[in-house]
Amino acid sequence: MPSGMRLRWTNAGGNMNSSPLFATKDLLLLFYLFPFRILAEMLPAKILRRIGSLMVHLYGALAVGKQRDIEERLRLAFKDTVEGKEIEKLAKQYILNAGLKDVDDMILNRLTREELLQCSQMIGLENLERALSFGKGVVLVSGHFFANRVGKRFLSEIGFPVLSVRKSSSRHPALGRLATKHLKSRYVNFVNEVVRDYVFIEDKDCTLKILARLRGNGLVDIHVDGHSSYHLMEYPFLGRKRSFPSGFLRIVYLSGAAVVPMLCIGDSGSFTIFFEEMVQFIKTSDQETFVSKNLPRIVEKLEYQVWEHADQWELWGIKL
């Protein structure tokens, strides 16, 4: 009996009325979307990265409350297996990495192929090429790691365009109602311009677009730790039960696409993309059993990636 269960469509949204009218993060977002963005258009990417990095370090030193929250979540997940000092170090680094990701978003559209090539390292490209050799497309399974956008932009630049499957607008729990009303859509538009090649899960053609990309022997990236989906299944993850989307695996079952776990770590100044070996699936006679037998194996791989690169996993920033 699979431990997972099929649930209805869920959306990790919250009650907007419970947010304050104005929050500190609103100011940061305002600064990010206007003065910093104007600066980004005027300055060379390298200089902007340096300025951004300085600001991120300053923010890191001031964001004591945020750091405590992250430490708490890390402690809950890692129980007694990671020492207190290491937790503190991870949380500090997490906050810096989160800031550097925002800086990367600002400069990504301006980085050339050559600039990205200089800062990149790829491990296991042969695994991706082997998966593509079957001609049925490849689903790259990944988690919410900070360097994903940099990694995917790089892949696109070297001839491996990746279709990202995204949620149209994520909830920002730290934003006030004013910013949610006036700034959030601007931020969403900004991110859309950065990601470029994407399909929203809310798009009624989402699965057909995925299928079309796979049939062209293309690449589709799925964040296994995203949990807005019609098909969710629960599995243990980082010490607690968590819902995982299973729709992508149903498409894999139907289309015969290959699945390759991908991990992007670092930032635009220096990043590494890992491609693991193609997932060898347990073959089954029906879709439901296929999903329940194979999804836990993919979840385990993701959990391992988070363990190994905890400071790079974006979702510590939200309550799990």
Place this chain on the structure above:
Amino acid sequence: MTAGESLKNRIRRILIDSLELKLKENEIRDSTNFDDLFGLDSIAVVEFVIALEKEFEITIESERLTSSSLKNLDGLSAYIEKVIVIKNRDK
């Protein structure tokens, strides 16, 4: 029954089977909007496409993989008919 009606009935059957609908074939009209049948489950659309391709031994072109192309029985059967004609002609 004309060839066109026969094709539509086969599509109706595939629709009912692949989506596990609790409907009778005659309850799906030529103009019934498939979106209403798919509901929120977008995987069902993929299941339907794959089942169609298997049944008619065709491949639906990537550019036709949109909900507007799969909107209703009228449009879909005309498209499938055309693909079958081209396939038979090229044999």
